[in-house]
Amino acid sequence: MDEMVINSGDTAWMLASTALVLLMTPGLAFFYGGMVRTKSVLNMMMMSMISIGVVSVLWVIYGFELAFGYEANSPWYGSISFSGLGGVVNDFTNNGGLYPIPVLVFAAFQLMFAIITPALISGAIADRAKFTSWAVFVAIWSTVVYFPVAHWVFAFGNKVGDTVTGAGYLAGKGLQDFAGGTAVHINAGAAGLALAIVLGKRVGWRKESMRPHSLPLVMLGSGLLWFGWFGFNAGSALAANAIAALALINTQVATAAALAGWLLVEKIRQGHPTSLGAASGAVAGLVAITPACAFVAPWAAVVIGLIAGILCSLASGLKYRFNLDDSLDVVGVHLVAGIWGSLAIGLFGASSVNSVGVDGLFYGGGTELLAKQTIGVALVGVYSFIATLIIGYAIEKTIGFRVKRDVEVAGIDLNEHAETAYEMTSSSRGGSIL
Template sequence: MTTLAAAHADTGDTAWLLAATALVLLMTPGLALFYGGMVRTKSVLNMLMMSFVSIALVTVVWLAAGYSLAFGDDIGGGLIGGLKHVGMAGLGPDSVQGTVPTLLFATFQLTFAIITAALISGAVADRVKFAAWLVFVPVWALLVYVPVTHWVWGPGGWIAHRLGALDFAGGLPVEITSGASGLALCLVLGPRLGFKKDAMRPHNLPMVMLGAGLLWFGWFGFNAGSALGAGGLAAAAFLNTLAAGCTGLLGWLFVEQKRDGHPTTLGAASGAVAGLVAITPSCGSVSLLGALVVGLAAGVVCSYAVSWKFKLNYDDSLDVVGVHLVGGIIGTLLIGVFAEKAMTGSTEGLLYGGGLGQLGKQLVAVVVVAAYAFLVTYGIGKLIDKAMGFRASEDQEHRGLDLTVHAETAYDHGVLGHGAPVSSSVLSPAQKVKSQA
């Protein structure tokens, strides 16, 4: 993300970033619908809740200390920021970050932190204790997301300022951390009941498509907003985002047609998201040609990567590893191939005569961030599991988390309409009235 020196906020840049911030926040409800449609009817509401509660949890943590640690002046050799702005201290309405108000910049960055935490939930859908998730999200945000964000975008962060790796809008702190963390939690929790035996098809594909559409819409704020200004760089990132989403979608459908004999709506949604994931780190570094290739590569590779879980026996419920980790790696590495001086101002990739140097820097950043996120998340998961149990009980998982945890069902004709009678102790007041009518 770029910042320009300026004494006063620019109204045009501020207006654009206000809109971009709202767009990125909308991505989390979009993700909730995307994930909610992909699970079975008995856990739809739980899936929605895991995303929505992340908005509240991460916001509190970010305002209390996260922003200061991520974007405060470096105090740890490029590893972490200071505590000068704990509780957003010293950041009034007249404080400026580049050409936008600092409070707006902090809010924009907050929306990134929110969706990154929510993304992880897709890897462990159908089997997480909701209470454990409430503990995990704020701890993870502080110990994983915040440090990596400082490395990549913070003042003096070692990845940007010492290593020299590029990441325009979040391949490292968003996509790779969520994917690697999702993999770690998959290993902590183990597979769902019936994994590789029972059919676990998406229960509502129109919901999936709606969620994917909202994600795509919000992604324009995610990527183009990362220019932090309403100018040519934002326009280029905007177009690159659209282009990569399209080629990602087409690449995934091509693989499905060739491999399975039919293109699917789930494939179209997943392919678009894969292309958008991959272009996130590179949208401000590559030309339109590069964006088309990045999206296509992600659509093709990720369509194969989602099946790795069956071979390697990790239950990534909604393909967070196959799409976000793999797609994030693809987009981050291809900066070293397709980066153009016209976009970056100085750095050129291998294809444009820049040699292998930048590709090597991107590779180091990918390996370090993925390893850090995986190891710390695995440790957090194990500690929570020992302290309070991270996985829902077998009975809760079998009957569905909606009914057993939230005392609700998404559809009247769903869980409550079939099977054994439901005890009144798990019904909401409204459902009790309905059952007595």
């Protein structure tokens, strides 16, 4: 492999971006935790936290190689040597070209994507999953679904001269996905749909109030996600350069527009813009701009975000029409916004803002890019859905996936973790609740 001198500035930016993306998972825990009822908030947050533990270990053992290895020269999977990252300590990243950062920094950055993707799925099955079964699911799903799909989308192979070996199938076909619209959000959204089917509806769904127990936690979580997402998107440039700047500004304006779009729908339909709507709209915009952030102009990012906020606000209510208990709207936000953002590149893609980009339909590029984006969306979505159905039913039929009815009614926190989020004690003097 050719050598390149490590650039300290780029390396520092990537180290910071890696930390930002890790912060997104605790942020997601707050976001999801605030949206559930008091009796299940700890379990909801723990479903995100255990993803950090499980995926981090698997990533070192074989996950990184399975996603980004090239020795097998397969478009569907990387390599498995169980080297524990030992062979890459002194190497440089060559994911389709040389980058002036240590390969361990690249591996750490990509690990954070692998962590948050299964955590996103958990929102679809809030209040009703066994914690141990969820941890087993995270391990199996990451191995069977995320690591291979990351290879399809993100692995550009090992390039030596003009020869490239081991590129992923979709990356080799020209799919444009800068930071994970397909590999992360469509992947997680389709999996969330499958698991919601496997576990079924919550006890009392549509009969009992299941409103968020803490909107301040939801707002805090969305803020942390927004903050961390700058590392998610701008960090995917793998350098502190103009492309990172483009990704950052597009992330900001698309998210702001989506927030406004969601609130507009609420105002028109319900008469009141809500804090939950603002937080959800922001996440919808973040999801939608993720694949497109480095391939479109800022004006297009505003349009993409605005449409995402409107679409996801409308889509989130469809679960009642289809009688699907997607508890925290993983399908309505991540799947819908992920699909829209990925397809939007085929419309708004502009090579004038990024030399490695491709012109979309509105820039005179025809429908070729849109067709490639459609294929990528369909392949990842269908594979994730089918594979998750199989994994979910296998766990349910063996060790059981859903808690018993009385556990769910009494509160999953106390039964699964022997803890409660809020200790309410009575004062011996005045009987007040502290």
